[in-house]
Amino acid sequence: MIKNSLTTILLTLFLCLAGCKETQTEKDDVSITPEINYESEKKAILETLHQETAAAFQRDYEGWKDKWVHDPTITKIYINFADSTFSESVGWEEISGFVKTFIEEHPEPEPVPSMVKDIEVRLYGNGAWVTYEQQDSLRGLKRETRLMEKVDGQWKIAGMQTTIYGLQGEK
Incomplete structure (x- = not known):
């Protein structure tokens, strides 16, 4: 027992x-978890931002949409202090429709802003929080915040907030 x-x-x-x-x-x-190469990811994010900006200013809808996450929860916000306007779009369908309408109403390409070289990036696995400033020849100083997601190995935009401060001397 x-x-x-x-x-x-x-x-x-x-x-x-x-x-x-x-x-x-x-x-x-x-x-x-695999080793993340910060500089390589930052470079890839910067390339996505450059391509998306160039496509938007050149009125290339197909090139522009390729750089965005197509999801109902993404957001795009513009705050323009220079002319006291604000717009918010939520979800891929609304954002896509807004951009399509804008391109149809303003088909002439605009000068592409000087591409940014210095961005702040915080990586979170397959996500990133990105901030930077940019000079736009038509709108002046802009501060951009982008939420990025890596989809099938490519960085895409999942959220955008643009604050426009205007041309020098305008506030």
């Missing part, structure tokens, strides 16, 4: 320890 109880206790203890070891190994495997 004592021998059977002792055998049962030892067997239970062995199984518990083996199970704990296996759980720890599985946990270790799950927590391993």
